[in-house]
Amino acid sequence: MYNKINEKDVIALRAIVGESNVLTGNEISPDYAHDELGGIERMPDALVRAYSTEQISEIMKLAYERCLPVTVRGSGTGLVGAAVALEGGILLETVKMNKILELDKNNLTVTVQPGVLLMELAAFAEENDFLYPPDPGEKSATIGGNISTNAGGMRAVKYGVTRDYVRALKVVMPNGEILELGAKVAKNSSGYSLKDLVVGSEGTLCIITEAVLKLVPLPKVSVSLLVPFKDMKSAIEAVPQIIRSKVTPTAIEYMSRDTILFSESYLGKKFPDTKNDAYILLTFDGNTDEQVEADMNTVANLCLDIGALDAYIVDTEERKKSVWSARGAFLEAIKASTTEMDECDVVVPKDMIAEFIKFTHVLSDEMGIRIPSFGHAGDGNLHIYICRDELDDKTWHEKLEICFERMYRKAEELGGLVSGEHGIGYAKKNYLKEQYGQTPIALMQGIKRVFDEKNILNPGKVCF
């Protein structure tokens, strides 16, 4: 169905992006065969580094004409194989397109290229007294990747997810045509929202080459609370009561002592408190000390009333760093604690999160397999890791399949969905198909065909 890249194609690609920006064969690092989780591996035939929208347009004209598969890749920090070139062909890396193009203080927007890293954007916004609210744990991910998966992160409880902050996109269609979707406007009732369709489409519809993102004024005060509980059950059961208190924390994260200890050993840095089995980490932000303190006091008192052992105040930069840097390293820390792992990032209604976590504990006992988890208790999005440890290959795959089946079924039963923020990619598409059924999947496939009738963009992902 697809053509294989030939010498002529390589010459044409080099003419577009320059000799040194097209790598083939052994010149390509094996890292480009997989993403961060490494569940699926396939080497591309050519790795192409693009520097501009125009270059990408030229590359796509060539790929369209020659019917070459193209997979777009940012930092490769994805977890579901979305940035793996399943059909070989061109792996189009956008990390060199890493310029922040404009800060518009009148419209509160920032315009960026897709290769800007989340941590770079966050720092830039803060330097200018703004906040870019989406805050996924992986700070070295690119903004292009964040938009492609509609990443959420820790502040979603109060501020929402990436889609809520994308005002406009410049994209290159599979045939090379350059389009601008959305606009620098706050309201938009102008037909179908193509921009919103592209957000979360995991590189299957078109290639994002520029994004206009919404910023908010930087809250002047921010304080976190680390609340210890005697066990995970009490910690998780506190969350719905916090939500009912009508105080809206910026973030509500839950973490177990085990996960914190993995993080300590991974970072080589002690966490401020590891005496208790389970913790909830909350953040409050606002513009005055009084307002933030009142919110913090309400929640701290509530937590103490329902069994929290204390509430530790995380109020300075140093204290925030000591707590949040550990939280940011949980994924890598769990990965380092085992031989292999797979993940599940289901999202359930907020009031079902305790039930789902309890279910994973039962499942872990029944299956005799370690299932550590952490996540966004405040928005119902869980990050659950199934660890292989010392299991042999056959047992591992058998147990993994059963665990996934049961977890996705449970999530569905509780009114949840397959992915909260990591996306579907390659790894989760069967679970998506199972949950959504024929018509929604056929609609998605139809949309894909309208954008990309030759199916050259990121083939084999999401709904195909």
Next chain:
Amino acid sequence: MKILVCIKQVPGSNNVEVDPVTGVLKRSGIQSKMNPYDLYGIEAALSLTEKYGGSVECITMGPPQAKSIIEEAVCMGAKNGTVLSDRKFAGADVLATAYTISQGIRKCGDFDIIICGKQTTDGDTAQVGAEVAENLNIPNVSNVISIDEIIDGKATVTASLDNNTIKMSVELPCLISMENDINTPRLPSYKVKQSITDDVVKILTFDDFDDKNPDHYGLSGSATQVERIFPPEKNTEKHSVTGSSSEQAQSLYELVSKLKMI
């Protein structure tokens, strides 16, 4: 064992602006916090009392609002603390500050160990600890990364000497200045904060001290005068190296050679 930790209230941000005309730090609107380096001292002190028993007290010099950092130390686990506060103490340099603190310590009682942070984030002199020890006529060890053992009236400590470490035995009472980043300071407890009472903070003024010679305190007791405070020049010069990995490596090599760095 009785341990006293010297702490200080400093601006809450490292980006405090300096008025270019007066040379004074623009503190208005800037939150204050406990000097981050002192937190390592408090943690070291609390860990010692967990191991050997005893209590931790704190002392600070500053305006009455410095009381909040004593309360913060209590929320971390200290028993109580003292604020040395008097208009006569204002404008003190290192010498007068160290003298005032040592006068205050004499009024707080006897301690086995006095712990200081490495330095403060606003003054950055790293001299007050050693001068307090001199005034109190007790031994002083600086750059300490761990207090390993306390036995028979002596403390065994490990200090950092940049490329080496040195293990020393020091007689009690002594003053120890801790390095930064040597532990993870525990967090203040909200539960303790709710139950805190006014008597955890004691205020001492000039009139409480034994030495009542005003020339030993504040501006008049200072041997040095600040002529001008100015922010360091910001160097925003950037040089980007582009190209393939080998081209970048070559350009970088040429650049550092040109700068005679290699």
